[in-house]
Amino acid sequence: MKRPAIAVTGLGMITPVGHTTDTTWDGVRAGVSPARTVPELQGCAVDFACTVSGIDLDDAVGGRSAFRMGRYVKFALLAAREAVADAGLDPAHWDGTRVAVVVGTSSGGSAGLTEQAVALERRGPEATSPSGILLTIPNMPAAEIAIAMKATGPSLAPCTACSSGVTALSVARDMLTLGQCDIAIAGATESIVFPVAMTGFARSGAAAPRDGDPARLCRPFAADRTGIVMGEGAAIMVLERAEEARARGAFARALIAGAGATTDAHHPTSPHPSGEVARAAVDAALRDAGWRAEDVDHVNAHGTSTPQGDATEAALIGRAYPHRPPVTAPKGVLGHCMGAAGAIEAGLTILTLQHGVIPPIANLDAPEPGFAIDCVTKAPREVPVRRAVSHSFGFGGQNAVIALQTP
Numbered sequence: 001m002k003r004p005a006i007a008v009t010g011l012g013m014i015t016p017v018g019h020t021t022d023t024t025w026d027g028v029r030a031g032v033s034p035a036r037t038v039p040e041l042q043g044c045a046v047d048f049a050c051t052v053s054g055i056d057l058d059d060a061v062g063g064r065s066a067f068r069m070g071r072y073v074k075f076a077l078l079a080a081r082e083a084v085a086d087a088g089l090d091p092a093h094w095d096g097t098r099v100a101v102v103v104g105t106s107s108g109g110s111a112g113l114t115e116q117a118v119a120l121e122r123r124g125p126e127a128t129s130p131s132g133i134l135l136t137i138p139n140m141p142a143a144e145i146a147i148a149m150k151a152t153g154p155s156l157a158p159c160t161a162c163s164s165g166v167t168a169l170s171v172a173r174d175m176l177t178l179g180q181c182d183i184a185i186a187g188a189t190e191s192i193v194f195p196v197a198m199t200g201f202a203r204s205g206a207a208a209p210r211d212g213d214p215a216r217l218c219r220p221f222a223a224d225r226t227g228i229v230m231g232e233g234a235a236i237m238v239l240e241r242a243e244e245a246r247a248r249g250a251f252a253r254a255l256i257a258g259a260g261a262t263t264d265a266h267h268p269t270s271p272h273p274s275g276e277v278a279r280a281a282v283d284a285a286l287r288d289a290g291w292r293a294e295d296v297d298h299v300n301a302h303g304t305s306t307p308q309g310d311a312t313e314a315a316l317i318g319r320a321y322p323h324r325p326p327v328t329a330p331k332g333v334l335g336h337c338m339g340a341a342g343a344i345e346a347g348l349t350i351l352t353l354q355h356g357v358i359p360p361i362a363n364l365d366a367p368e369p370g371f372a373i374d375c376v377t378k379a380p381r382e383v384p385v386r387r388a389v390s391h392s393f394g395f396g397g398q399n400a401v402i403a404l405q406t407p
Helices: 021-030 057-061 071-086 110-123 140-149 164-177 195-204 242-247 276-289 307-320 338-355
Strands: 006-014 099-104 183-190 233-241 254-263 298-300 326-328 387-394 398-405
Touching: 006 021, 006 071, 006 164, 006 242, 006 338, 021 338, 057 071, 071 140, 071 183, 071 233, 099 140, 099 164, 099 338, 110 195, 140 183, 164 183, 164 233, 164 254, 164 338, 164 387, 164 398, 183 338, 233 242, 233 338, 254 276, 254 338, 276 307, 276 387, 276 398, 298 338, 307 387, 338 387, 338 398
Parallel strands: 099 183, 298 326, 298 387
Antiparallel strands: 006 233, 006 254, 183 233, 254 398, 387 398
16 A cells, blocks of 8 residues: 655744744844853853743743643644644634644753752642643643643654654654554654753763853864763654545655664764764665665754764764755754754754755864865855754663654
8 A cells, every 4th residue: 555645734943943833944044153151050061052041931832831831832832823823723723632732841840850859849738739740741742732632642752862753753753654543743842951951961070061152062073072962852743644634735844754763782872983873774774765876965963063973974874875965953053952953943944945945053164174075164155955854862771763754
């Protein structure tokens, strides 16, 4: 049986450079990081991050339900609202039994759990929130979206570290392919800019050390890269079978052509130095899409700005795509949005397909000598892009790759 094409008909985003898809796209194309000192991190070894600012999340969520939502849940709900509206859908008029929600996260509400633990320790049980559990568990973004959208189909919360967003999109695509739903609301969210998490990343050696302007510290593929800068945010998409989307007159932003996933089974935090297991995820996505490597017009790299991670990925890109398609790495602007990164970067890849514009890698003049990759630097590059891939690699050796194409 021929597999149905799966279309992305709606896209919603909230990131450190924008509260919507359009403003995020503008910010990423500008190629300037908003990383700054965060007052709540005072005294931490890493006291800077890319955060979502300039928005009252409670006011934006509205109603009385915001009190029970962690920051990461609010991000997801706001992005989902934008995505559903962008798709031209109205939950009041759909069959909720045929709507699935698949929203990933890496750390869930770990910030909320920490806050509740501190309140308990310092002031006792009565100081903790009656909604304390709801502020922490990782399925709440999917659950709150389902409640808000009256989506009574399957609801899932994948967790594959930094690749959670691509995993969520891949699972949602499979559910549509298998006929388990007619509409899928899918993506990922994350917010872990708080002292315990930031201290952990500093202690692990993964975080960039404080050295000058925080906005200049994340520089993927640069010879002097030193580590990650934390980010936060969410990206949610509406997926439908392309034929059914066309029948209702919907505009398809892109098609999900293929996906691949592997596990390094090597080390909890370090990628396998050969990069061959991650390469297998690339190859699987290309096979699933029915593409040759030479068909890929653009690579959206994981590009964390860590010495080992970027070296491994650069070598992988050079081997997997010998025709040297242009490469970008959005974390230079957005920081590492952890579990949300894969969904945000897949969303940006879709926008590149739509507009024929590849955003530059922030803070990069030229890649490290010896990296055989064509990095987009200094300014956006206008070039036709019909087929693109987005890489996501996470702690635990989680590798996920998604292949996207124009409709």
